[in-house]
Amino acid sequence: MPQAKLRPEQLPFVSLNAAFYPDRPAGERVPPTSKLAPVIAAPKVDARESDPLTVAIVGSGPAAMYAADELLTQSGVRVNVFERLPTPYGLVRAGVAPDHQNTKRVTRLFDEVSRSPGFTFYLNVEVGSDVSHSELLAHHHAVVYAVGAPNDRRLDVDGMGLPGTGTATEMVAWINGHPEYTDLPVTLEHERVVLVGNGNVALDVARILTTDPDALARTDIADHALAALRQSKVNEVVIAARRGPAQSAFTLPELIGLTSTCDVVLDATDQALVQADLATAEDPLIRNKLEVLSKLGDASVPATRPQIRLAYRLTPARILGTALVSGIDFTVTGSDRICHLDAGLVLTSIGYRGKAIRDLPFDDVAAVIPNDGGRVIDPQTAQPVPGSYVAGWIKRGPNGFIGTNKSCAAETVQSVVDDYNAGLLTAPRTRPHALAKLVRSRRPDVVNAAGWRAIDEAEIKRGGGRRPRDKFTSVADMLAVAAAAPTPPFTQRMLAGFCH
Numbered sequence: 001m002p003q004a005k006l007r008p009e010q011l012p013f014v015s016l017n018a019a020f021y022p023d024r025p026a027g028e029r030v031p032p033t034s035k036l037a038p039v040i041a042a043p044k045v046d047a048r049e050s051d052p053l054t055v056a057i058v059g060s061g062p063a064a065m066y067a068a069d070e071l072l073t074q075s076g077v078r079v080n081v082f083e084r085l086p087t088p089y090g091l092v093r094a095g096v097a098p099d100h101q102n103t104k105r106v107t108r109l110f111d112e113v114s115r116s117p118g119f120t121f122y123l124n125v126e127v128g129s130d131v132s133h134s135e136l137l138a139h140h141h142a143v144v145y146a147v148g149a150p151n152d153r154r155l156d157v158d159g160m161g162l163p164g165t166g167t168a169t170e171m172v173a174w175i176n177g178h179p180e181y182t183d184l185p186v187t188l189e190h191e192r193v194v195l196v197g198n199g200n201v202a203l204d205v206a207r208i209l210t211t212d213p214d215a216l217a218r219t220d221i222a223d224h225a226l227a228a229l230r231q232s233k234v235n236e237v238v239i240a241a242r243r244g245p246a247q248s249a250f251t252l253p254e255l256i257g258l259t260s261t262c263d264v265v266l267d268a269t270d271q272a273l274v275q276a277d278l279a280t281a282e283d284p285l286i287r288n289k290l291e292v293l294s295k296l297g298d299a300s301v302p303a304t305r306p307q308i309r310l311a312y313r314l315t316p317a318r319i320l321g322t323a324l325v326s327g328i329d330f331t332v333t334g335s336d337r338i339c340h341l342d343a344g345l346v347l348t349s350i351g352y353r354g355k356a357i358r359d360l361p362f363d364d365v366a367a368v369i370p371n372d373g374g375r376v377i378d379p380q381t382a383q384p385v386p387g388s389y390v391a392g393w394i395k396r397g398p399n400g401f402i403g404t405n406k407s408c409a410a411e412t413v414q415s416v417v418d419d420y421n422a423g424l425l426t427a428p429r430t431r432p433h434a435l436a437k438l439v440r441s442r443r444p445d446v447v448n449a450a451g452w453r454a455i456d457e458a459e460i461k462r463g464g465g466r467r468p469r470d471k472f473t474s475v476a477d478m479l480a481v482a483a484a485a486p487t488p489p490f491t492q493r494m495l496a497g498f499c500h
Contacts, residue, residue, distance in 0.1 A: 047077075055143070057143075058143065059090060059145065059392070060088035060123070061090025063405040065109075066406045068116075072116040079120070080120045081120070083124075083125070086447045086475060088123060089110055094176045094177075097172065098175060099221075101220070101468060104468075106402060121448050123482075125446050130439070140428055142389055142416050144412060145394055147355070149393040149394060150354075150355050152353070153348075153350050157318055160319055165325055165347070166346075170184055170347075175222060177473040186228060186345070188231070188232035191234060192237070192238065192342060192344065195239045198240075202349035206237040206308045209237050235307070236308075240312075245277050258308070259292060268298075277290055278291070314332065315330055316330055326343075327341055351398060374408075374415045454485035455478050
């Protein structure tokens with residue numbers, strides 16, 4: 001966006017942005033890139049006509065779709081993507097805040113990938129339950145797990161688990177209409193919500209809780225969440241962090257976006273901490289964060305609308321309440337002083353953990369699948385597990401942005417292709433149509449690409465042009481729409497063959 005189009009409250013960040021990026025020598029240009037072009041040169045598949053490279057990808061989020069894109073840059077490769085929900089794209093659909101529509105537009109690129117020759121969706125199919133790892137290997141040269149880090153790290157203090165406690169991740173899923181979180185008991189009856197942890201997800205939740213519902217009504221927020229926010233009595237969200245301002249976990253763009261759309265304040269103690277850190281900070285990125293924080297408003301000034309308060313050096317001690325949360329006690333980090341906050345909702349946002357996958361090794365400390373360049377490694381032998389690969393958060397841990405998954409997936413695909421070219425991967429033991437027959441025998445309501453497009457089109461139509469889409473939040477509703485989608489002629493002929 002050009003500087004001339006910035007709002008007055010955004011102008012202070014022009015100099016911060018300029019300071020963050022170093023000067024480029026005169027005449028030097030940034031090389032053009034394509035959004036779907038690989039980060040590195042696509043690996044060359046030494047195609048074998050009688051044994052084309054066939055890969056299963058488990059998961060359908062960014063890492064999965066970028067891996068599929070990398071593989072399908074060459075003809076003859078076949079990719080089958082498995083997802084346990086009837087809808088694809090993982091956290092882009094269910095984890096990105098609804099007012100971040102620009103971020104969600106990456107799904108348009110994923111839609112292009114899904115229309116590529118050789119690509120097949122198996123949605124509403126759970127690997128490990130409906131089909132096993134060994135069965136996938138029987139039908140593919142390789143299986144790539146791109147399943148993210150689905151579990152929240154839990155806060156181990158008294159009171160966690162009381163009604164009125166939860167995680168920011170669950171809250172985002174509820175806001176986004178994830179079908180497994182539509183019945184999450186969210187109470188917004190108290191004037192204060194406390195978030196423990198100050199990463200980007202915490203900032204997203206705080207922003208949604210303090211944004212005018214009329215503005216959110218123009219997004220793809222779930223109807224039940226919008227209705228609850230219209231009745232909300234919340235007028236302050238406190239984001240509490242154990243460490244100081246210089247160690248803030250949120251990113252600079254997220255902070256700038258928050259401060260340009262919401263009232264964000266600090267109390268006098270935290271303002272002093274910011275100034276102290278600013279006086280000694282040397283890292284340019286940290287200094288830029290602190291510069292933004294130093295310009296925040298004063299929490300002691302009476303608020304005219306719901307606001308967000310950033311609080312530092314607070315370590316959770318206990319959550320208070322009996323039948324329902326009534327507040328939270330912190331110790332001031334490094335002391336024995338207690339800071340008490342009344343609250344009706346306490347959410348934690350202190351990180352994620354990967355989940356073990358049946359039949360594969362798991363590093364319980366790092367919460368990832370042990371791997372080398374995406375190749376799954378058996379810790380007992382230090383050797384690769386044949387045909388098994390990982391990409392995304394289950395490979396490297398919960399870090400980076402959506403785009404980070406592109407280079408991560410490219411590395412994994414390079415490993416797959418190198419192993420295929422070297423003859424290290426066992427060829428599928430069945431004909432291509434046998435996989436579809438197996439899946440349908442286990443999961444008759446499997447959703448294919450046509451079914452997903454029917455759901456997608458129906459949601460957009462339900463949005464009525466007033467919002468990007470009005471999501472289905474019930475799996476049954478999704479499956480009903482998908483079942484009504486016309487079956488492609490080739491699939492009709494293939495299914496007819498199963499009956500003879």
